[in-house]
Amino acid sequence: MNQLLHNGPFKDNGLLTVIALIFGILVFASLLFFIIGKINPQAKLQEVKARTKSWWVMATVFIGATVFNTNISYIAIAFLSFVAFRELYSLLGFRESDRRAIFWAFIAIPIQYYLAYLGWYGAFIIFIPVVMFLVLPMRLVLKGDTVGITKSMGLMQWTLMLTVFGISHMAYLLSLHELKGFTAGGRGLLLFLVFLTEINDVMQFTWGKLFGRYKIIPKVSPNKTWEGFIGGMICTTVIGYFLRFLTPLTTGQVVFVSFMIAFAGFVGDVVMSSIKRDIGVKDTGTSIPGHGGVLDRIDSLAYTAPAFFHLVYYMAY
C-alpha cells in the first residue's frame, strides 16, 4: 500500500486535480442529462446518455490503468491499437491471399509497443515506417498473388500507420526520461494529451450543435461546421493553458501545443469520416455504446498523439 501511494497519483497533486476534474465533468454531464430528461421527456437524449455512460467506463479504465500502474497502460494501449487495427482492416476488403501478411502486421503490434516500453527511440520511430514498410510487401510477394497486390501493400501500411504507429506514441510518452522539476512526468503528458483530445472532440461537437451554420466540408462530414471548429479550438486552447502543470512546457509553448492538438484532432476526425464514407459505413464497429467502434473514438488520437509527442519531444526533451 505504501509503495502504491508512493508511486501513485498522490505524490503529484496536479494529476489528482485533473482526475477530480474529469469525474466532476462526468457527474455534471450525467446530472444535466438526467434533469433535462425529467423536464422535457421528449428530448432526444438516448445518444448523449449512451455516450456519457461509455465515457464513465472509458475514463475509469483509462485513469485506473494509467495512474496506478504504468506497465498495465502499455498493454492497454497496445490492445487498443490491436482492436482498432482489426476493426479497420476488416472493413477495407483485403484479399484472401493477404492473410499471412496481415498476420505479420498483427505481430508488429506487440513489437512496436515493446520498443515503446524499452524507450528505444530510434527503433521505435523506424519500426513501422521503415521496417514493416519493407517487410510486408516481401511477405505479400512470397505468396505470389499479384492481382491487386499494389492496393494491398498500400492499404496495409496505411492501416498500420494510422492505428498502430500513431497510437503507440501515447505509450512512448510513458517511457520519456525524467526532467528536473517536472513531477507529473509521462503520465501527466499522457493525461494532458488524452484529456485535451477528447475535450476537443466534445467541444467541437457541442459548439457545432449549438451554433453550427457554415459547413466546412459538407461532402465528407455534414456535422463539421466553422462555428464548431473555431469554438472548439478556442475552448481547447484555453483549457490546455490551464492544464500547463501537466507538462514541462512554457506558457507560450503550451498554448501552441494545445492549439495543434485541437487542429490535429479535427483532421484525424474528418480523415476517418472520409474513409467511413468511402466504405459506406456509419461506424467502424459496435463495441462502445453511443460511440460506435474503438476506432470511432480514437480516430482523433491517431493524429494528435504523434503531433503532440513530437512537439513536446522537440521543445522539452
Added chain:
Amino acid sequence: MRKLLLVFIYSFAVRTFLKLIVGVKFDNAKFLLEEKQFIIVANHNSHLDTMTLLASLPSKILYKVKPVAAADHFGKSPLQEKLSHYFINALLISRKRDKEHPENDPIHHMIEALDEGYSLILFPEGTRGEPEKEQPLKPGIALVLAQRPTIKYVPAYMKGMGRAMPKGDNLIVPFQSSLRYGKPTTILSNRVEEILEQIRKDFELLKTGA
C-alpha cells in the same frame, strides 16, 4: 465432470478468446433457455463456427447441445472420436444415408439424439466451402424436422468466420465477425423442399440484417 469441462472451455476460454482476440460479436442467446429442445441451423464457413455457436450458448444448457459433425472428418481414428466426444460434445454421423442399416444412418442417429432429449447444432450446407459464400442446403435437416415437427429450429448466421479461419488454412487471423440468431420457429410444411426454402429465407433475412 465433462459438463464442467465443457462449460470451462466454451463459456469461458473459447468465448474470451473469440471475443477479445478474434473479434466475434456474439448475439445474446439467453432466449434459448426458454426452449426445451431445439435444433440450431447455421451457415458453415470455418472450424470456428462450431466453437462460436457453443461459446454463445448459456452455460446451463451447453452439455445438452450436440453439434452434428461428419464422422469421416472428426472420427478418423478412435482417439479422434474420443476427443470429439469430450471436447466438442459432437454427434458423429456419416455423410451418406444408409437405409438398410439404421445404425449407420445419419438421420436415424439425429432422431435418436433428439429423442434422448439432446438439442442439436446442424450445418445444412454440409461442408465449409469458400469463405462468405453460401452453398445449396442438404435435405438432412428437413428430413429430421419432418419426422419431429414439434421441435423448433433456430436459424443462426455467422459473418466473417471464413475470413478469420478459412477452409484449408489452420492459421487464425483476427477478423471482425459476428453471430446472429433468428427466432425459434416450427416448420410450416412437411415437404423437404419447402422446409429448405423456409430455412434459406431465414438465412437471407439474418444476412441482410433486417
